[in-house]
Amino acid sequence: xxxxxxxxxxxxxxxxxxxxxxxxxxxxxxxxxxxxxxxxxxxxxxxxxxxxxxxxxxxxxxxxxxxxxxxxxxxxxxxxxxxxxxxxxxxxxxxxxxxxxxxxxxxxxxxxxxxxxxxxxxxxxxxxxxxxxxxxxxxxxxxxxxxxxxxxxxxxxxxxxxxxxxxxxxxxxxxxxxxxxxxxxxxxxxxxxxxxxxxxxxxxxxxxxxxxxxxxxxxxxxxxxxxxxxxxxxxxxx
Numbered sequence: 001x002x003x004x005x006x007x008x009x010x011x012x013x014x015x016x017x018x019x020x021x022x023x024x025x026x027x028x029x030x031x032x033x034x035x036x037x038x039x040x041x042x043x044x045x046x047x048x049x050x051x052x053x054x055x056x057x058x059x060x061x062x063x064x065x066x067x068x069x070x071x072x073x074x075x076x077x078x079x080x081x082x083x084x085x086x087x088x089x090x091x092x093x094x095x096x097x098x099x100x101x102x103x104x105x106x107x108x109x110x111x112x113x114x115x116x117x118x119x120x121x122x123x124x125x126x127x128x129x130x131x132x133x134x135x136x137x138x139x140x141x142x143x144x145x146x147x148x149x150x151x152x153x154x155x156x157x158x159x160x161x162x163x164x165x166x167x168x169x170x171x172x173x174x175x176x177x178x179x180x181x182x183x184x185x186x187x188x189x190x191x192x193x194x195x196x197x198x199x200x201x202x203x204x205x206x207x208x209x210x211x212x213x214x215x216x217x218x219x220x221x222x223x224x225x226x227x228x229x230x231x232x233x234x235x236x237x238x
Contacts, residue, residue: 110231122154
């Protein structure tokens, strides 16, 4: 059993802790207890890669419109393209910081668009959002949740949202947990891909992020909130 546990752990590149290793083995038809998996991993030093979440750098505030948190009173999504969420984080690249924006479907936790750039602006956020609209083509009245960053409150971003008849929702002041799903993704990305790894060029970093999101996170990574299914698998079943 140790060899099977180590194989699953290695296949995840050290990203899986014992709960996901256990669930992966169950999917393969293995009869094993979760406690045994945890014990074997502990005894043989197999520990999931984790990292502390770093909030993005403080942004300049402008006198732009902030909106209420409409998620608080909304029902949970029961299908794709009903609720989306977006945010931006920063990543250290050499001696500078670059920015990663994502749009996540709150029903399946699938990353439906992402963009890596050297500058944080309304154009950067708008381009990431435009890609999501092109790939998913949501119906009107989509609920789109973000923090209160100026890149989302900017007039050009608001114009794009209005064009697609989107209902924009924002975090309450000082409540970053209102956007917990995207925060969780950033924590996972940094812990499983970026922690203790140095990237030299944007091209290199972009390639690794693309592989992580498209080939692992969306299609292979088992999500506990989805009953230990992948986002793509969850969308296909439900």
